[in-house]
């Protein structure tokens with residue numbers, strides 16, 4: 008089965024980069040990415056590639072090569088569905104904010120809408136690929152909708168979860184550790200799986216393309232994120248222990264990471280993990296476990312989230328406590344707002360929650376982030392509904408120049424590990440801030456001794472207060 012036309016519903020952080028690379032590597036397949044968000048599609052089509060809606064290193068170049076050749080961005084959802092033999096669903100699946108499962112379960116309304124739209128439009132057989140991260144057994148629901156509301160055409164469902172990380176999306180797509188494809192265990196199912204394997208095999212060695220049944224594939228995605236987040240919460244738990252015992256969490260990470268059974272990755276202590284998926288996917292896993300009555304399993308994974316919330320809270324509390332137990336009216340400068348470096352994405356960023364906690368203490372916050380807009384920062388804060396939008400704008404300012412942002416600050420807090428923060432002229436910054444000059448390094452990126460030699464009271468996640476005095 009040779010695929011000639013692909014449609015992807017959802018032009019977001021996953022749909023955009025994933026399909027751009029698929030198009031780059033398969034010039035003979037036409038790929039149309041559709042979205043109901045007109046502004047987003049317009050940005051993807053912008054002549055100036057600096058205006059793409061997503062910032063990812065290397066993405067501009069890929070889009071430049073493929074766009075207009077065999078990669079298209081459009082708001083004509085039905086037309087693209089109609090023309091495609093294979094349809095990827097890459098819409099958002101956020102945590103539910105209402106009704107049953109509120110705050111835990113994945114909200115599948117955009118998935119269901121996409122399935123219903125495919126069923127309505129399809130007049131020829133289609134392969135529907137789950138690219139979004141979904142609760143295990145969602146393929147069953149999609150199949151029911153397609154088979155019972157469609158026009159009598161045949162549908163095959165595949166699960167093909169995405170493992171890219173933001174900030175390294177293009178590299179992750181070009182050189183993935185593995186591609187996972189789950190499908191039905193039948194003759195038609197195997198043919199469908201092979202059609203998708205062939206598309207990836209144009210640049211990925213076949214041994215790295217893993218095929219499984221649908222449920223293993225759906226569940227593996229949630230489990231991968233849960234394991235990754237668990238490592239971050241585990242090292243963050245140890246960072247607190249380091250701070251009271253004189254151990255240094257970077258040294259502990261290195262020491263344990265050299266054990267090949269543990270490995271060195273994902274052992275960087277931080278102000279807490281953020282991003283659109285870790286929390287959402289673990290909450291989803293916890294909800295699924297609870298819905299099967301597996302309470303011990305649910306509690307085990309929930310602890311990863313509890314630890315992460317604790318890490319964000321204690322970072323904020325530490326700032327208040329070190330600034331003589333009050334930050335009221337004090338200027339605190341945040342370097343970084345994105346949930347990690349090399350992305351403009353701020354979803355669930357630790358910075359949002361640390362800012363909220365400090366604003367509750369009447370701090371005055373100034374934020375500088377090299378890639379995040381002022382508008383986005385206010386939207387993130389307003390979304391919490393802790394105080395009025397006017398109050399957020401009065402207490403928090405966004406400054407687009409880092410040295411200016413730091414002037415007359417009572418403390419500088421590093422919330423994102425942007426490389427440029429390490430390169431700053433910290434001696435210069437020292438002269439412009441209020442003394443004693445405090446730096447709270449939530450990412451452990453600066454050289455502590457150098458900062459102390461300049462004169463800063465340098466405080467970092469996972470470094471003992473015993474060494475700071």
Ligand SMILES: NC(=O)C1=CN([C@@H]2O[C@H](COP(=O)(O)OP(=O)(O)OC[C@H]3O[C@@H](n4cnc5c(N)ncnc54)[C@H](O)[C@@H]3O)[C@@H](O)[C@H]2O)C=CC1
Pocket residue numbers: 016017018019020021022041042043044047084097098099100117120121138139140141169170171172173283284
């Ligand atoms: N962001 C990431 O790094 C990763 C995300 N994922 C998963 O991929 C999925 C998508 O995530 P993102 O791309 O980050 O979300 P996103 O919010 O950036 O993009 C989703 C897009 O789908 C569009 N959409 C929603 N309903 C639609 C409909 N009925 N018709 C047309 N367009 C529609 C939205 O307008 C939005 O632009 C989620 O399930 C997420 O868990 C998986 C791996 C990595």
Ligand SMILES: O=C(O)[C@H]1O[C@H](OP(=O)(O)OP(=O)(O)OC[C@H]2O[C@@H](n3ccc(=O)[nH]c3=O)[C@H](O)[C@@H]2O)[C@H](O)[C@@H](O)[C@@H]1O
Pocket residue numbers: 140169170171172173174232235239272273274275276277278279280281282283284285346347
């Ligand atoms: O499903 C998803 O959305 C994606 O979620 C994560 O990717 P992402 O959230 O983009 O970024 P990560 O690099 O995983 O970082 C997540 C958070 O953990 C933090 N982190 C990561 C690693 C570490 O050692 N320490 C640490 O604090 C990061 O700063 C960031 O806030 C996974 O790494 C991807 O494989 C997955 O596809």
